Structures are given as C-alpha cells and as structure tokens.
Amino acid sequence: MSHIQVVEGSEAVALAVKACRPQVISAYPISPQTHIVEWIAKMIADGELDTEYVRVESEFSAASVISGASATASRSYTASSSQGLLLMTEVLYASAGLRLPFVITGVNRAISAPISIQVDHQDTISLRDSGVIQFYVESSQEVYDTHIAAFKVAEDPKILLPVMVCMDGWILTHSYERVSFMEQEEVGSFLPPFQPVNFLDVNDPKTWGSYAEDDVLMEFKYAIHEAMQYAKGRIKEIFSELAMITGRDHGGLIEAYRTEGAEVILMAMGSMAGTVKEAVDELRSQGKKVGLVKIRCYRPFPFEDIWDVIKDTKIVGVMDANFSMGSEGAVATDLKAKLCGRPDAPLVLDFITGLGGREVNKGTIREIVQKAEEVLNSGLPLHEPHWVDLNPAILP
Amino acid sequence: MSLQQIARKEALFFSGHRACHGCGMALAVRHILKATGKNVIVVTPTGCLETFASPYGYSPWQVPWIHHLFENAPSIASGVAAALKAQGRDSVRVLVIAGDGSTFDIGFGALSGMLERGDDVLYICTDNGAYMNTGGQRSGASPTYSSTTTDPAGKESLGKTQMMKDLPAIVAAHSAPYVATASVAFLKDLQKKVKKAMLYHGPRYIQIDTPCPSGWGFPPERTLEIGRTGIDCGLVPIFEMENGKITSTHKIKKKIPVTDYLKAQTRFGHLFSDNRGQAELDEIQAMADRNIERYALLRESGNK
Known part of the structure; x- marks a missing residue:
C-alpha cells in the first residue's frame, strides 16, 4: 500500500533517500540543491532518519566522504549542483575507477560564467565521461522512483558504479507535485542492505587505489565500460521490478x-x-x-x-x-x-x-x-x- | 630486543614496496604501524608513499589501505570514520599517512574541514620538505633557502625565500586534542607518540621529519644522522601538545650550528658555494635559535 501526498520535489528526493536508509550522507549546500539537504537535515534532527551526516567544507569533500564511506561498506549519498558538481569531477572519476557504488542527486543548473542559478544540463553533461551512470527525470514522481532504483543499480555486484539522478533545478526541486510514496517494507524488500564483497576490512586487508601502468590500466577502464554495457539490461530489469511493486512504469532506458x-x-x-x-x-x-x-x-x-x-x-x-x-x-x-x-x-x-x-x-x-x-x-x-x-x- | 628485531616481528608494512634506499618515509610507516597494531584502516593521498607502496599487483600493506586522490585524504578518512561509526565498528581506528605536499598545500582545505568537524582520525604527515615523488618541487613545507626544482638556486636566487608553514600550530588552533612532531631519528619516541595519539579520540596530528636522501642530497646511509642533526641544531623541534598546551619537548643534548646540518645536504649547497649565502645562513641560524627559545629545547631550559 502506498500513500499519496503533494510535496516539493526536493522533499520527494529526501523521502526517497530516507526510505533507502543510507548509513552515511555528506553534503555542501548550493542552490538549487539546498532544499534537498535541508529536508534531510531536518529528518535527522527530528529523529526520523538514523544516519551519519557529515557537513563538509566543499563539494570536493562531500564526494570524498561518501567515497570513503562506500569503500567501508556503507550505503552513501550526496547531492549537488552546477559548480559543486564540477568541483566533484575529479572525485567522481576516481570513485568510478575504484568501483564505489554511491548515489548523487545532480540538480541541474548552468555553469559560470556568467554566473546563474537557472537550469540547464551543462553541469551533469560535463560528467558524462567519468564512469558515473546518469539518469534524467521528468517529474517529482519519477524523481522519487528513480532514486530508489538508483541505489539498486549502483550496488549491483556486476555494476558497482556511482549513479547520478539528474533533476532540473527549480522546475523540479522547488515545485509541488502529487507523489505516490512506497511503504518502508516495500522499499526494504526491493533494496536489501548494501553488503559488498570487497570493502576496507581489518580482518581481510586489501589494497585499494594502486598505482597502475600501461600493462593494466586499459583493462581497468575497459572493465568500467563492460559494467556500463551490462547495466543497460540490468537497469531495465530493475525498473521493471520496481514497476511491479508501484504500478508505475516510467520506461526503461528511454x-x-x-x-x-x-x-x-x-x-x-x-x-x-x-x-x-x-x-x-x-x-x-x-x-x-x-x-x-x-x-x-x-x-x-x-x-x-x-x-x-x-x-x-x-x-x-x-x-x-x-x-x-x-x-x-x-x-x-x-x-x-x-x-x-x-x-x-x-x-x-x-x-x-x-x-x-x-x-x-x-x-x-x-x-x-x-x-x-x-x-x-x-x-x-x-x-x-x-x-x-x-x-x-x-x-x- | 633491538629496534630492528622489533620492526621485523609482525611487521604490518612489509616487503613489496619500492622506496629509494635510505627512505625516511618507509621507515616511519613501518614504525607507525608497529605502534597502531592491525586494527586500523589507512588512507594515503597521492605522493611518494602511494607511488612506492602500491605498484599494482604488489602490496607491502598488511592492513586495509586506500589511496583515492591527492587533495582529499582527510575527507576520505572522515567518510571511513563515519561508516565505522554507523556500523558500530568502534574498535577499528582510522589513520591518514600523508606527505607534506598534500598536507601543507593541496589538501589543506580538506584537512581544516576534518579538524573543524572533530572527526576521529589520526592524521600523520611524513614531511620530506618538497614534492619528492615528482622530482623535488617546492611545497609549503620546503625549508627557507632550500633549492627545489621549481624554486631553484641560481645567479639571481638562493632558493625558497618564504618561511615554512607552521602546521602543528595551525592544527592546534583547530582545538585538536593531540598534536606532536617526531623524527625517524628517534623511532622509540615516534612509536610512543603514535600510541599516545591512539588513546585520544577526535582529530589528532603527528608531523614526522623524514629525511630524503635523493631529494635532500645526502648518502642513503646517513638518513638517521641527518635527522638527528636537524634536531640538534634547532631547525626541527620535537614536541607534544595536548589539549593546546606543550606537554613535552625533546631536549637537545649538545647544540650544533645550523651549518653542520645544512652543509651535509646538496639542497643547501648554494649557500656555501660563495660568500653570497652568509646573510641567509645567519637568518637560518636565527630561525633555529627562535625555535630553541619558543619550545625550550635546551636541557637547561625550564620545561621538562
């Protein structure tokens, strides 16, 4: 049984994230992403969401904190926009390379100069080559459903890549729409806890982020491409599975x-x-x-x-x-x-x-x-x- | 048991790395991990250590270790600490082992953020005074009047004209409960400080002087001796600060002139090649004397 409510698009994101029970969230504020991280902060302050919320000094650190948390077997999340996403760029390439499966909301906003807080897709498109899976959504309902699917896509053992849900700033983040929400048990059975095989474990120490040269670097990159190719089919399966629960089918890849x-x-x-x-x-x-x-x-x-x-x-x-x-x-x-x-x-x-x-x-x-x-x-x-x-x- | 025997027994930083002969940093890392034991996750930014200690397919690390980027080791460590807290894995501690380039320069903002948040991370900077991994370029930790490849001595230059960033003081200003300096010349002291730092929670900082034969220009068998002369002349003060107050200093047994230290290294060779460098040598001596006074480094001075 789901329930329906009229909510701000940013709150729909926060409620989706809450339903996915991430263990670590880290964020740095930037318009028009701010309402998302404020809704999440309020949920934590009110005791509705139990998570480690790391309030960092830059987007570079926000992406880094969730990378470290993800490598330590925690489901992790951040959100950013525009300049903040560009500042994260180096982190996202490295985390895709290290196969760290976290979720980011990319709130679309133009890139300076001239500075503007209005929407376009230049920010997230600039990250297209990073190894991050990117979804683009049309409505607050699709925002909600896609975030829940995003964690499952990211954490698939044959994918293990960051996933970014791109949503238009203001048009989606700040407008109120009717959204149908899943019950917590439904989300829980759709998205089991994150239990990666490889993580930073003192009982089974492994070396992450080694220095590689011409004998292996190409293969590392090709492996990401292969995971992306595999993801095409897996994403469609995951969205179908979700549609079976919610009764809402937004389509597969298109x-x-x-x-x-x-x-x-x-x-x-x-x-x-x-x-x-x-x-x-x-x-x-x-x-x-x-x-x-x-x-x-x-x-x-x-x-x-x-x-x-x-x-x-x-x-x-x-x-x-x-x-x-x-x-x-x-x-x-x-x-x-x-x-x-x-x-x-x-x-x-x-x-x-x-x-x-x-x-x-x-x-x-x-x-x-x-x-x-x-x-x-x-x-x-x-x-x-x-x-x-x-x-x-x-x-x- | 000798130090060498202790180091070999149950080493957590093992063969499989490719540091230069006489590398102070490799020595420091081995003894840091002796002191922490195996219940640590180590984060290392890009730099000498990452390069020589993670050639793909080999690993000297007997503890879980992650390298991500150059400027974000503090934030990666914060994320590891947050994850451990979320999972209730309280017995596992988080350690950063970085170099001076990432600590003083490119990762300084992230370090300040980690300190301000009070995250439970022991941050260790192994300081060799330049970007040694890439050929010895100038960093915020390069000593005054050292010649580096991006600020070299020449007809019109005597090397770096600025002061070294006083990072321990900056860290202490963030209210970090434990701040210390150490040297590979005194490994027992180094281990003792790491062990002590592990007793504290919150952000802690240890800066270790790690002489670099190839970057500083001295024979690889003289690493510990160079480390000792740096301390004995007063340029490398060794001390502990607990909750903002200096609680111990390593006393200089017999004070030596800075020239004894500088002359032994080619990075200061230009100060001795003609008479040009005399004023600069006097200036460096004055710096050492200020350190001796500030930290009360002489035996007869008041502090214990």
Missing part, C-alpha cells in the same frame, strides 16, 4: 512517446520532456506525425533502444540543454556518432535549447518541429546546431 509512424521525432531529457509531450499531443491532433524519445538513462548511452524507435522515422530533432563549445550539443553528437555508417539512418538536427533557464514552451517546440519539417521538405540537411530563440540584437 521512454518512447507517440512515436508510432512518426516522421519527426524529438529527443529530450529532463523536465522539458513534459512540455514536449503536451506539444506532441496538440500536433498529433492536427494530424502531424510527431513523437518524442525521452532519454532516461544517458550513460550508458541507450543507442539500441533509441534505434528501435527512430529507425523508421525521417528526422530526429535533438533538444540539447547543453553545448560543447566549438562543436555541438552532446546528445546530438552521441546520436550522430552511433548512426554514422547506417545508410538507412534518419537525419539528425541539433537544437540548442533552454540554456541558463531560457524558457522552452509549446511554442518553442512547434518552432522546432517546423524547422525540422522545412529541412525535410527542402532536402537540405542542417549540419550546424540551431540555437533556438537566440537574440541576435544583444550579441556583441
């Missing part, structure tokens, strides 16, 4: 929305997907063959699942809320790379959208679809990324 017979498929991650769904419904009612692929798991990159959905479409419009300076959006690059060499591949257009919280509404999405149709009708492919709603009047 969610395909009204993609049947679509000529134009948009691709998006995070809360933006909700707006796209509404726009798709309207466009479908006008007879336009438009659909959405929402990427739920960005690393490992779920190309096989995406291909199954887009292989018969004519054009894919990727909505990238990030940009690789001097190149294009990261998701478009991923997709194009995987499609390269397939003669039957659809065209891919890259739309740079919503940087620094620039509004993406249904009108924006209609414009994107229109642009895609123009390219389709003209037969002239668009190789360069299209910056949506760019204001040339204020460019230097």
